Amino acid sequence: MAGKTLYDKLWESHVVHENEDGTCLIYIDRHLLHEVTSPQAFSGLRMASKDVWRSTANLAVADHNVPTTDNEQATDTFSELQIRTLDQNCDDFGITKFGQDDPRQGIVHVIGPEQGATLPGMTVVCGDSHTSTHGAFGALAFGIGTSEVEHVLATQCLVQKKMKNMLVQVNGRLSENVTAKDLILYIIGQIGTSGGTGHAVEFGGEAIRTLSMEGRMTICNMAIEGGARAGLIAVDDRTFEYIKGRPFSPSGEMWDMGARNWVNLRSDEDAKFDTVFQSEAVDVEPQVTWGTSPEMVVPVGGKVPDPDKEEKPTKRSSMKRALVYMGLEPGTPISEIAPDKVFIGSCTNSRIEDLTEAARILKGRSVASSIKQAIVVPGSGLVKQEAEAKGLDKIFKEAGFEWRNSGCSMCLAMNSDRLEPQERCASTSNRNFEGRQGHLGRTHLVSPAMAAAAAVTGRFVDVRSLNSN
Amino acid sequence: MHKGIVVPLDMSNVDTDAIIPKQFLKSVERVGFGQFLFDAWRYLDQGEPGMDCTKRPLNPKFVLNQERYSRATILLARENFGCGSSREHAPWALAEYGFRAILAPSFADIFYNNSFKNGLLPITLEGKIIDTLFNEVEALTGYSMDIDLVKQVITIPSGTNIEFNIDPSRRLVLMEGLDEIGMTLRHRKKIQAYEQLRQREVPWLFRERVVNDR
Numbered sequence: 133m134a135g136k137t138l139y140d141k142l143w144e145s146h147v148v149h150e151n152e153d154g155t156c157l158i159y160i161d162r163h164l165l166h167e168v169t170s171p172q173a174f175s176g177l178r179m180a181s182k183d184v185w186r187s188t189a190n191l192a193v194a195d196h197n198v199p200t201t202d203n204e205q206a207t208d209t210f211s212e213l214q215i216r217t218l219d220q221n222c223d224d225f226g227i228t229k230f231g232q233d234d235p236r237q238g239i240v241h242v243i244g245p246e247q248g249a250t251l252p253g254m255t256v257v258c259g260d261s262h263t264s265t266h267g268a269f270g271a272l273a274f275g276i277g278t279s280e281v282e283h284v285l286a287t288q289c290l291v292q293k294k295m296k297n298m299l300v301q302v303n304g305r306l307s308e309n310v311t312a313k314d315l316i317l318y319i320i321g322q323i324g325t326s327g328g329t330g331h332a333v334e335f336g337g338e339a340i341r342t343l344s345m346e347g348r349m350t351i352c353n354m355a356i357e358g359g360a361r362a363g364l365i366a367v368d369d370r371t372f373e374y375i376k377g378r379p380f381s382p383s384g385e386m387w388d389m390g391a392r393n394w395v396n397l398r399s400d401e402d403a404k405f406d407t408v409f410q411s412e413a414v415d416v417e418p419q420v421t422w423g424t425s426p427e428m429v430v431p432v433g434g435k436v437p438d439p440d441k442e443e444k445p446t447k448r449s450s451m452k453r454a455l456v457y458m459g460l461e462p463g464t465p466i467s468e469i470a471p472d473k474v475f476i477g478s479c480t481n482s483r484i485e486d487l488t489e490a491a492r493i494l495k496g497r498s499v500a501s502s503i504k505q506a507i508v509v510p511g512s513g514l515v516k517q518e519a520e521a522k523g524l525d526k527i528f529k530e531a532g533f534e535w536r537n538s539g540c541s542m543c544l545a546m547n548s549d550r551l552e553p554q555e556r557c558a559s560t561s562n563r564n565f566e567g568r569q570g571h572l573g574r575t576h577l578v579s580p581a582m583a584a585a586a587a588v589t590g591r592f593v594d595v596r597s598l599n600s601n
Numbered sequence: 602m603h604k605g606i607v608v609p610l611d612m613s614n615v616d617t618d619a620i621i622p623k624q625f626l627k628s629v630e631r632v633g634f635g636q637f638l639f640d641a642w643r644y645l646d647q648g649e650p651g652m653d654c655t656k657r658p659l660n661p662k663f664v665l666n667q668e669r670y671s672r673a674t675i676l677l678a679r680e681n682f683g684c685g686s687s688r689e690h691a692p693w694a695l696a697e698y699g700f701r702a703i704l705a706p707s708f709a710d711i712f713y714n715n716s717f718k719n720g721l722l723p724i725t726l727e728g729k730i731i732d733t734l735f736n737e738v739e740a741l742t743g744y745s746m747d748i749d750l751v752k753q754v755i756t757i758p759s760g761t762n763i764e765f766n767i768d769p770s771r772r773l774v775l776m777e778g779l780d781e782i783g784m785t786l787r788h789r790k791k792i793q794a795y796e797q798l799r800q801r802e803v804p805w806l807f808r809e810r811v812v813n814d815r
Contacts, residue, residue: 151770169689180782274711275687277692381805566641
């Protein structure tokens with residue numbers, strides 16, 4: 133019998149009941165909640181006079197709508213109502229919530245790991261597709277819709293069909309100044325935005341093993357952009373180091389018990405994957421997206437591609453449409469594209485290493501005069517505190533960046549941080565969809581270092597051509 | 602059994618931000634999204650929550666605004682429909698607009714799952730069949746089809762039958778509008794037994810909540 137994949141192990145250890153057609157009731161260890169996708173779920177519970185099954189399995193925070201400046205209350209009355217509704221629901225159902233004045237507030241996918249609320253071997257769900265982030269800890273983590281949010285609240289379970297197994301293997305090590313963000317954009321460019329559909333994708337190989345936990349979170353975060361609801365990375369010493377001592381992490385005897393349990397959270401040598409994608413880290417260069425889908429990506433030294441050279445008609449028409457939307461001509465060197473705004477933040481790239489990486493480029497430099505606005509939005513209040521303790525805020529501010537409070541911010545522009553029509557943004561977020569960062573706004577996804585390089589030069593230049601000051 | 606007019610949306614990777622843009626997610630209700638479906642494509646102005654959509658300028662080029670498709674209830678789409686965010690507001694908007702089924706070569710996983718919870722049937726068909734349907738729909742005004750969920754068969758105007766496949770449990774939920782939470786709670790004892798076992802194996806997940814542990 134073939135060995136088991138990490139996903140197989142996580143799945144099997146959470147099956148409560150198997151239905152005749154093979155769908156299973158699986159147990160959910162951790163449920164994260166935010167203000168946008170939960171109100172209707174709580175209303176559903178109330179209408180059915182149901183209680184929350186296990187309130188301590190839940191952790192809530194408002195992140196999508198929240199303002200990132202001190203002088204704003206809430207962005208608008210609709211947002212304010214959503215934030216207040218989350219507060220009320222958490223109070224009524226006894227759910228732990230980090231409020232706006234709590235330094236632990238932040239983007240839900242940043243605070244889960246930060247608090248140790250995400251641990252190896254868990255099932256983690258949230259009404260947000262970027263829940264795949266938590267798979268970096270050898271947890272089975274995926275996004276769900278609001279009906280499922282209600283289902284988890286009421287039953288602590290979900291009805292699921294087992295996904296297929298996919299392995300994305302990255303051999304060798306990434307070159308200097310090539311980051312996890314570049315790697316995941318490269319992978320999505322190779323497998324396409326539906327390459328992982330129907331699969332739980334495990335990322336493995338030397339390039340992944342040598343990434344920090346934060347880099348691994350960046351990788352798993354964007355698994356969904358490759359179509360995979362869940363991204364996974366095996367547990368190793370780096371995982372242990374990261375989680376040790378965090379508020380929700382076990383300690384003492386329980387830690388030892390956990391550690392014995394967690395070391396097995398990796399795919400067996402002889403595990404069988406339904407789909408395997410092999411790649412070489414040495415091929416990965418700093419990446420920049422040019423279009424309106426994360427798969428529309430090229431190395432920074434490349435050019436905007438020509439749709440007429442694309443053979444597949446549907447792909448050709450998508451490319452043409454994307455070029456019109458983005459206001460770009462085929463053959464334009466990426467290095468000639470000039471952003472208007474720069475956004476460093478989001479659940480993909482707002483952790484301390486991301487800010488450190490950007491600050492390293494910004495130190496002693498200034499934002500180019502052609503840049504209308506450059507903002508940095510730390511992933512949580514604690515990330516912000518840590519960055520300030522390290523003096524990163526000074527570097528950002530001296531360079532001309534606005535130093536904001538934590539939240540999802542311009543990743544999806546639900547608060548007042550957004551692009552105006554036709555504005556172009558160098559963004560460390562995860563989606564370059566039409567209108568994502570604002571109506572008719574144009575997004576180019578990049579790493580934090582590349583965003584910093586774009587800020588100081590006013591162009592998408594190869595960060596490797598700038599020396600660290 | 603559903604009979605309806607088909608509208609072709611000839612774009613791949615239609616994401617949930619396009620289906621229902623983020624500004625409309627600022628709602629605590631489950632209704633009111635249909636009028637904002639495909640908002641950035643459907644209207645010429647910039648949509649905001651609370652707007653009276655009957656007074657907004659329509660984009661005549663957008664397929665849903667064309668008279669021949671005005672009563673469509675079946676959406677013909679391309680690869681990876683519904684990719685992106687997990688927002689259930691996307692199927693809410695599609696269903697409220699009047700769509701009952703979507704035909705595509707592939708769907709994003711979360712969207713696919715969410716659709717069944719909202720009376721919206723996502724049908725996956727081979728790319729070649731989808732290509733043919735696009736040609737046929739565009740060639741014939743009023744093109745409609747019958748979708749039989751029990752037999753899992755689509756009948757097109759030529760009389761040809763196209764078979765499709767849906768998981769039995771999903772089909773049941775859609776056909777009978779079952780209370781899924783109620784169904785799960787029938788396994789209450791099994792859930793409790795699992796929970797007790799899990800508590801012994803991973804007790805740290807069952808500690809009292811961590812409050813003010815800053």
